[in-house]
Amino acid sequence: MMNYYKIKIIICFCMSKNLLKFLFLLATAVPIFSQKKNSFDLICERTSSVTAYKDLPKAIKTADSLYMRAQQPSEKIQCLILSSELYQHAGELKKAICYSENAHSVINQSSNPEQMAAVTRLLARQYRQVGLYERSKKYIIKGLEASGSITDFQKSNEASGLLNQEMAFYEMEMGNYSNAIRFIESSLKYFERINSRNENRTAAASYQLLGDVYFKLNDYPVSENYYRKAEGLLKVGSCTLGLVYNGLGGIRLKQKNWKDAEVYLKKAEKIADTSRSLTLKKAVYSNINDYYEGTGDNFKASLYAVKYVRTYDSIAARNQSFTMKGTEIAKGKISKKSGQMNGVKNATIVILFISLVGLLLFIRTKQKRQRSKLRNIIRAQLNMISNRSHYPLKQSDGSEFSNISVEEVDEKDSETDRRRNDSLMTSETESKLLELLEDFEKGDLYNNKGMSLSFLAGELNTNTKYLSYVINQHKSADFKSYVNRLRIKYIVDKLINNEKYRQYKISILADECGFSSHSKFAAVFKAVTDYSPSAFIKYLDAGNQSGKSVHFPEND
Template sequence: MPKRLLIFLFLLATAVPIFAQKKDRFEQICERTSVVTSHKNLPQAFKTADSLYIAAKKPLEKVRSLILSSELYHYTGEFKKAICYSENAHSLITQMNDQEWLAYISRLLAKQYRQVGLQERSRKYIVKGLEASLKISDPQKRNEMAGLLNQEMAYYDIELGNYTNAIQYIEYSLKYFERINSQREDRTVAASYQLLGDVYFKLNDYPVSESYYRKAEKLLREGSCILGLVYNGLGGIRLKQENWKDAELYLKKAEKIADTSRSLKLKKAVYSNINDYYEGVGDDFKASLYAVKYVRAYDSIAARNQVLGIKDLESPVNKNGKKSGQLNMAKNTAIIILFISLVGLIIFFRTKQKRQRSKLRNIIRTQLRPITQKSVHIFKPSHDFEFANISVEEVAEKDSEADKRRNDSLMTFETESKLLELLEDFEKGKLYNNKGMSLSFLAGELNTNTKYLSYVINQHKSADFKTYINRLRINYIVDKLINDEKYRQYKISILADECGFSSHSKFAAVFKAVTDFSPSAYIKYLDAEKSN
């Protein structure tokens, strides 16, 4: 063969794949983004999908990029956005005569509407997809799409409790899959077997159910979401048979897949069965843990179902479907008690926090008044002396009821008025911060006796001596914290020393008794008020 002819044949052989690669480049980028990039770098996958839509020159390329965005949002659990993109793709494809893509998008919408609980909308797209699938010219693709759409119809009937119809549609799907000569269909065939296992389980035919689960298991790879449903089904059968050991084995396998899966349906089913398992073996603590997990998955599904703001008007499932899909009475009771307790705790702590904040604001408002307008006492009188019994070594003297009665009869009105004026002058100073402050010390400073002083404080300050001094000290330090920012930077021990307390702990105890806040919490609140 001449040398030139060989070169020509070589160039021809290499040019065809290169041309084909260039021709299918858009499709290759879409496929790579969906399969590879979405798992490694999801934000980059979204950017690629947007770029593909902008770069698309043909209507079909726009459709493909919209479907890619829909699949990515579906993968992240944003079903509203996923459906919006699918609907846009459907609007475009209906303007084109491409039955293959019309069937594909119809099946995608049917699946998405099913997963948000809109069964009738799902069925509408199943019917539309089946009609389009019959017009697909390629036998392989026609049979594949018809099989998948029959699967979707089976899901629809299972939700309604029409198990006989569901079995019929699953068998149709298997017949279509048998006509496809491809190893890639193992997963879709396994999904049909898993569905049959679920249906026969609901019909209480456990041997037949297990046989179909086993068929599905042989076709699936480790970690598959469908395999998780298979293990959960096998675990459910063992629960019904009260074979606790084997039930635990299968449910552990199912849980391992569920914990790493994005499928809320799988999580809900697995956590429900594990809850039943622990109830069966008498472990109420672990049963309650999985009851909470079940409720979270259930609530997530409910929230997802309401994301479009559309009421599902489909028919309710029959009694058997309801019974199998609900927790037993004990489980529901445990969940209700758990939630009521949680709500009660939240309300309690929020109410307490609100009261504390209200009290603190009142303190701050009082402190921010001009000095001439301030009342001597910024705190309400406490008739039960809630903090009077706190041990502080610097004020130790006690007064008795007998002393009060005696002083009441001996003290003249002029002496009482004079002593009250002296106390008001005392409050305007800082002498109360003296660490050696005591009843006898103050009596000496005011040139009176302890009995008279004790009587006036009790009668006019609505407190005993210890409470009175503690209030003045905390009043002083609160004023400093509000009006002098540098005090907020001091350590608590320095603040304690500043107002006459001998230790950090005594100061903190009295401060909290007066304000309902610890010193550090009070300082944080002041800083937050300032920033606001």
């Protein structure tokens, strides 16, 4: 009997032990399951923050494979957002926007405010970078509505802060600096309410943006104060820090503090050269060009002018590529993802891009018509100036507006000398010289910085006296005025027909048409057209925007 009870006790003990094990396994199953559920998020995060910086192509492939493995709509959206961010990091904005639009299309059916806020902010930034500011604003407004519906307090405030930042960028592009300041201050209030590892970086971006706004308002002490705040929150090497150093360098340039300007601009250049950001490169190269112009090193100034122009052209080419080929949705792997969506979603995306391109083509056609009207007005004015009996260049010291750097020849021949030259020159020679000058005017040899009377005489196989006589008699100008007039006509034609020239610095325009300095070019330009280069460009842009004839007021 005793043995029976012993056996029963042992069995109960074993059962209790197994029950405890079972309960333990049941208790730990939930967190283990949760970890497995969250592993997808962890892989996405690791791909975005680590793999992308080490091996971008590998990160893109990882994002593609994650999409194929995704089961839930929210996971698919997460992968599309990840792919968009990676392509944006690679500088392929057209593909990035395609992925973002795909994600936006899926979210519209899932009603996830957190993901809607993330995608709309991404689209707002991407459309801003390609110059489609109104479309960017549309997504900002939609994102702000979504951020108010996010239940998580931290995420709601972070999304609202970032979207207010984007709205500030929009207002800056529109020139509404007071509105920009208001939105930046709102973003900072939202960031103060959150406690995340991104807080410093997001707040620093707002301070850097405030520095830019006050710089444009010429309030340099306030601008520097905000740049310093941003600097204190940023890690070494970040793109935003590059913009901060560039801003501080720009302030020193305005103050003509060349030594400190060089220090900050070197730091900014170091970051820009290793960055993929064309916007940062463009801003830094522009300031360094100004620095070398200010210190009188024209050779280095020209080197950075070339870097600036190349970067500007890269941005323009990227934007043009997007606007002209917006109907093309990226093929290959993205087509596999789109294939899993139904036909209605794909049709919606195609219609969206076709509508966008149609709108852009309409705007471009309208702009061409406006430019044509404006061109006729300006050319009529230039022709009127060209037909004046005396060319209106001030000749007080004989070289004020001249850019002739080689041999100078006295062109102020007496009436007796001119009659003598006339008698020695046959009518055939005079006609031939006029034909050669017409060919000369059709080219761009006059933009040569080494152009002089003796140089051109050598090119035309004649002598300086004959050439000087023909120019004076038939072009109603001396040689210097004649060449400068051709140069200004050349650059005016570029400004009218090619909008990118209106974005160039005045010093670059001067170099393009053979002038050795900004000041000489500006003086000759005003003497020929009656307007300064900046005023001329301003009214060209105003004419394009208004669609009306431009009436130039007197230029003070």
